[in-house]
Amino acid sequence: MPHDSDHGRTVAPQGSRIDAYVDRYAARATGMVASEIRALFAVASRPEVVSLAGGMPYVTALPLDVVGELVADLVSRRGPVALQYGSGQGDPHLREQICDVMRLEGIDAGADDVVVTVGSQQALDLITRIFIDPGDVVLAEGPSYVGALGTFSAYQAKVVHVAMDDEGIVPESLAQTIYALRTAGAPIKFLYTIPTFQNPAGVTLNAARRQQVLDICQRAGILVVEDNPYGLLGFDGEPMRALRADNADGVVYLGSFSKTLAPGFRVGWALAPHAIRDKLVLAMESAVLSHSTFTQLAVGEYLSVQPWREQIKTFRELYRERRDAMLTSLDALMPTGMTWTRPRGGFFVWATLPEGLDSKALLPRAVAERVAFVPGTGFYTDGGGTRNMRLSFCYPEPDRIREGVRRLAGVIEQELQL
Numbered sequence: 315m316p317h318d319s320d321h322g323r324t325v326a327p328q329g330s331r332i333d334a335y336v337d338r339y340a341a342r343a344t345g346m347v348a349s350e351i352r353a354l355f356a357v358a359s360r361p362e363v364v365s366l367a368g369g370m371p372y373v374t375a376l377p378l379d380v381v382g383e384l385v386a387d388l389v390s391r392r393g394p395v396a397l398q399y400g401s402g403q404g405d406p407h408l409r410e411q412i413c414d415v416m417r418l419e420g421i422d423a424g425a426d427d428v429v430v431t432v433g434s435q436q437a438l439d440l441i442t443r444i445f446i447d448p449g450d451v452v453l454a455e456g457p458s459y460v461g462a463l464g465t466f467s468a469y470q471a472k473v474v475h476v477a478m479d480d481e482g483i484v485p486e487s488l489a490q491t492i493y494a495l496r497t498a499g500a501p502i503k504f505l506y507t508i509p510t511f512q513n514p515a516g517v518t519l520n521a522a523r524r525q526q527v528l529d530i531c532q533r534a535g536i537l538v539v540e541d542n543p544y545g546l547l548g549f550d551g552e553p554m555r556a557l558r559a560d561n562a563d564g565v566v567y568l569g570s571f572s573k574t575l576a577p578g579f580r581v582g583w584a585l586a587p588h589a590i591r592d593k594l595v596l597a598m599e600s601a602v603l604s605h606s607t608f609t610q611l612a613v614g615e616y617l618s619v620q621p622w623r624e625q626i627k628t629f630r631e632l633y634r635e636r637r638d639a640m641l642t643s644l645d646a647l648m649p650t651g652m653t654w655t656r657p658r659g660g661f662f663v664w665a666t667l668p669e670g671l672d673s674k675a676l677l678p679r680a681v682a683e684r685v686a687f688v689p690g691t692g693f694y695t696d697g698g699g700t701r702n703m704r705l706s707f708c709y710p711e712p713d714r715i716r717e718g719v720r721r722l723a724g725v726i727e728q729e730l731q732l
């Protein structure tokens with residue numbers, strides 16, 4: 315192998331899979347590792363595999379021809395604006411419309427406090443960038459969204475999980491964790507929470523606990539980052555009141571059109587107190603100058619001319635039917651000792667295998683039987699989740715979900731007999 319004499323490094327030949335730059339990356343790059351979901355996509359996308367793994371919204375349910383016309387019309391009518399650079403904070407009219415969307419969850423906010431981002435994933439990145447120095451602590455539910463955990467680790471944050479049950483974060487656990495960390499002198503920067511139809515657990519923080527979580531964080535002076543991409547996808551009743559609706563100063567709210575419209579537009583947002591908003595805009599400008607004007611205006615047009623509330627209702631009904639297919643099949647087919655959550659919205663069921671089984675070890679056997687899921691360990695930073703799996707019901711048709719659960723139940727039965 316050739317040798318780079320200046321740096322005493324071994325240089326891999328071109329085309330080799332050995333990374334020749336391995337000892338030159340910044341320290342933060344060591345925290346950037348491929349998620350377990352990513353590795354799975356290649357396998358799970360084979361047509362014979364029923365994928366209960368990915369969290370892809372069912373965009374086929376959109377009126378695609380109408381969206382197409384709207385986009386074409388946008389270019390011919392407003393091309394010089396739509397194809398131009400825009401403001402770092404985002405299109406002012408879209409930010410007004412975003413405030414209308416948030417009103418459905420009890421949030422009364424002005425467009426001036428909204429920053430449009432490239433999906434809520436970028437909002438997570440920006441928030442982490444402006445708050446986290448290496449070693450700072452982020453509190454997060456255990457389990458938590460794998461994409462957020464990846465971002466936190468890319469900025470070398472230490473994630474400390476807070477216990478969660480079927481009603482969301484356990485307030486006592488939150489208070490104890492804060493106390494223990496503070497006693498040990500650890501700098502806690504924020505609580506990251508997905509209070510409604512959580513990814514991956516599918517559970518929702520109940521109303522009483524919402525107030526308790528806000529009180530605990532306010533008393534401790536800890537910022538709350540409320541990530542809420544699924545809030546409008548509830549299967550019964552009115553949308554839950556957002557945490558941000560009851561605390562404007564201590565909560566940064568992250569929203570997204572990825573699940574209520576389509577993730578391909580990559581339009582999300584952060585709603586933040588003024589000072590944080592200013593930092594977010596600066597961070598946004600340094601990252602990408604401005605979001606795509608084109609997709610912002612396309613989403614704005616869609617919200618102006620399309621019955622978007624009706625479309626969300628269509629999505630809710632579609633996902634409800636799929637949730638029912640999954641729960642009914644799990645109830646009918648899974649062996650004793652297996653448990654799972656019963657989501658009232660969103661995309662995910664979180665299952666716990668019978669004692670003694672390991673979900674990561676089970677995955678290759680499941681894939682051999684043509685069904686895929688996400689093993690639980692990726693949703694923890696502390697080695698938790700070995701007996702858990704995330705089962706998504708958002709993408710496959712109900713019959714495929716039933717078939718997928720049947721295959722999975724067979725694999726688990728077999729494993730129990732070994």
Ligand code: PMP
Binds near residue numbers: 433508513580581
């Ligand atoms: N937060 C959570 C909890 C998510 O599940 C997702 C997408 N799976 C995101 C943020 C990012 O979504 P987007 O960037 O598409 O808005």
